[in-house]
Amino acid sequence: MHRPRGGQDGDHRPVIVSTATARTRVPDADVCVVGAGPAGLALAARLSERGRSVLLLESGLDRPDLRTQRLNRGTVVGHPTWRLDRSRLRAVGGSGQVWGGWCRALDAEDLRPRAWLPGSGWPLSAADLDPYLAPARSLLGLPAEPPHLEPGVDDDAFATAAGMDVVGYEFSPLRHSVGSHALGARPADDGVVLLQGATVVAMEALGTRRRIDRLVVATADGAHLVVRPRLLVLATGGIENARLLLVAGLGNEHDLVGRYFMDHVHAHVGLLALDEDRSRSPLFAALRHDRRGGGAAWGPALAGSPATRRADRLLAAAFTLTAAPHTYGQPYLALPVRLRLLVDDVARRNALAGRTELVPADLHPHDRRVVRRLIRHHEELQRARFTRGRGRLGLTDAADVRALYVRGEQAPNPDSRVRLDRRRDAHGVPRASLDWQVTDVDRASVEGWVDHVAHAAADSPGIRLLRDPAWQRSIVGGPHHMGTTRMATDPRDGVVDADARVHTVDNLYVAGSSVFPTGGYTNPTLPLVMLALRLADHLADHYVGQPQG
Known part of the structure; x- marks a missing residue:
């Protein structure tokens, strides 16, 4: 199912796509990425370009279907906003399949702390993100220069x-087709094994709980697979990233997971x-x-x-x-x-x-x-x-x-949040409850x-x-789900650090707009792809290939 990976950056290995079933042999990979939306696809493409192997788990198939979409059902309280099973998609490309294509990078001012605005300020500057603008533009089908x-x-x-x-603002020609482009026959996507119909239902951190040891994955035919990740990246969106962490009870030592939900x-x-x-x-x-x-x-x-x-x-x-x-x-x-x-x-x-x-x-x-x-x-x-x-x-x-x-833009607000609902989805996992506050x-x-x-x-x-x-x-939202696993230097202020690692779990990272401390006025797709590329370089440079404890 999976060809042996080469050891040098730039080795070309094909994308292998299959639907997860009871008979699926889970391949070994340097990095396991959960979610094949714009963030997950960008991350997988960049890691593969760097010669790293990737296992990409996607709950949906090529196109969204009603059965899989029901897994996104949840409760909406607070200010009226989009139903949770209508505002995001489980499919290759994720919500990029209904994205309008709006592209603009965050302004430098968006990243700076504002003395009058509690919770503002990123642990990154514009200079940290600038190197990733050009490759992110390329992935989204934009010309080299605006x-x-x-x-x-x-x-x-x-x-x-x-x-x-x-x-x-620029408008990507890939709106509604992010997935088909990102997993096309291009060298940047070689070496990726994509399992579709693979829904993560549990993350288990055994022993010291400083590492994710096992993922339990529900398959399209109702079976369960076990994945043992070396490095794990959640790239399932601003609602689902928080939901998975809350279900597992990880990263929430300071009651921050799910808080600071923002939209535009x-x-x-x-x-x-x-x-x-x-x-x-x-x-x-x-x-x-x-x-x-x-x-x-x-x-x-x-x-x-x-x-x-x-x-x-x-x-x-x-x-x-x-x-x-x-x-x-x-x-x-x-x-x-x-x-x-x-x-x-x-x-x-x-x-x-x-x-x-x-x-x-x-x-x-x-x-x-x-x-x-x-x-x-x-x-x-x-x-x-x-x-x-x-x-x-x-x-x-x-x-x-x-x-x-x-x-x-919305001001950071800890009372605007994602919680777990009493009701459960078809896999027995608690649904999300969103309290969006304006x-x-x-x-x-x-x-x-x-x-x-x-x-x-x-x-x-x-x-x-x-x-x-x-x-x-x-007033309605984008819908642009941001902030629920916010980035901060101090674990008392955020769920992940400046490199998007969950503060208290050594091999767990988060990609996507859920890590945004503030949202500016810009649609989040281009910035989140830039962050995903930065995360891929961090993993390739500092962790992949090192002995796993």
Whole structure:
């Protein structure tokens, strides 16, 4: 099943893919990685490139299916957010299969401690991560160099007046296909044995509990395998990494596993109206571009500048312009959070079942009518609100009106957390319970940035802002699961150290955005891939090949 590994960096060995069954012979490997999402795939690719053998365990198959997805079921309490079996996928590529492709590295400011913000500050600097930007870009299908902003965009007077910078997002061509790309026939992926349908149900640390001695793995045919890892990396996402550690009772000596759960605060905060001259400016022409359609590779956003963040004690945030939320076909982003989550839940369930209709056919006819009526009623409300807003601004029908959409950072909060639920999954493992909290600090920061935009608009001819006083009702998460196994130098402040090793377990590491101490405003995929590559180099340089105690 597995060819003998060579001893030199760069030896080429093929990816071997199989579905785990009772008859599977578990291969010996330098590193065992649990989870074949973007972090796990990047880690396996880099380790293999360095000549190390990897056993990659993935609970799902090539595509998500309803049976495996049920293992992600859990309870959501606190602020309404995405169902746990809808916001993440068990399949090769993980949630990269439903990722929108948004890519941007964290800003240097995101990593620095902020005296006014408890829990902020990474044990890494931008210089520690910079060497991994180019290889991470390559893995995600991005060009070697990011595109330059259009002339006249990055020095726009409106952005300066708002205390903001114009930043660029890129959009990976691999959205929805991270797994198929990362496990293609490329030298960087040689030497990886991928077991699909292999669900880790227990981690056992015997003796001193300083080492993971055994993994119990449930297979696709209902059997169990035992894996004895030399080095183990959990790369199962911000919910599941914490869940596995809590089930095993590892790394939680200071009651930190599962705490500090963060997402990004997403919401429509108002309408921005532009007259004809202003709408032709390079900045607003670029901001109005539909970055998710037409094969667009990049697009700008207005992001709070580091200087303004420090001066006003504001969390990071970025703003983009979207189509006006009343527009037919665009109600999704403007729905009140509970209805938006319902619509998304239905859409994802239909996608897994191979259906395309908005309302599932398996609902009771009465329920289908209720859901359709709710959506139609909300669309009518949005149109009425939009019409009233245009009237308050004195706009003609020809005016260019866009919705202002925010992606905001959350303050570290130990009470926002993942716990274990009383209910169990099909393997008898306790499910996760997520208590996502959106605090007054998070809301006040968004309001502070909207104040800056409003002041800049008031001083800028041709720009008018209509704030939405009810914007908080539309707050929803990315969903970007971060922070539940946060990184810190001191074990009293975090679960893993600067090299992503669990402080109290010698051979256990964690990859992915669960190690983020703070989240900035940036989508986490590119940064977490950078961290995974750094971890792979650390393991290859310092541990692999050494005698195991």
